[in-house]
Amino acid sequence: MTEPAFVHEMDLRTTPERLWRALTDGRVTRRYWFDRRIESNWTPGSPVRFYDGDGDTVTDTGVVTVHEPPRLLSYTFRHELGEGAADGPYTRVSFTLMPLAGDRVRLRLVHDRLSGPDEVEGWRAGWTPILDNLREFVESGDKAGATG
Structure with a gap:
């Protein structure tokens, strides 16, 4: 039996470095993740925390695995x-970035360790607007997002 998972792939007009920064820099995640700020030192075993905007309210937590x-x-x-x-319980979110020809990157998101099909659909509803905003952000040429 296959473990329930939300899996989404999309090709983006961007560079791996710009997309990576969009996934790991809290100043950037706020721009497309509905003002959600991610923070971590990104060392495996270190905490990952999501905050609302500039505040100290933690909305989501986790631990870096890779x-x-x-x-x-x-x-x-x-x-x-x-x-x-x-x-x-904790679930798992994994992003794989694969450079393609030209200035394109394939992003594969797998959100797994879910309890069942209903949870998959719930995460699909949650991830879809975030991923739509991410696409718009990284493809916009917004230099503020690329550098600061």
Whole structure:
């Protein structure tokens, strides 16, 4: 039996380095992830935390499992409800970046360790607008996102 997973692939007009930065730099994630800021030192075993905007409110947590820039990034992921409560067990999010001909990169996202098909559909609904915004952001030529 296959483990339930949300899998999404898309080809983007960008460079691996620009896409990598969009996935790992909190100043950049805020631009397309509905003001969600990611923070980590990206060493395997280190924490990953998502914050609302500039604030200190942690919305999601995890631990880095793989960090091979600009090719592969994986971390555990769990939504935090606040006050030490969490929304279920940790899942896993993995990004694979594959350079293509020209100035294109294939991004493969796998969100797995899910409980079942209903959870897959829930994550599909959650990831789709984020990925749409990511595409628009990295393909826009927005130099602020590329450098600072």
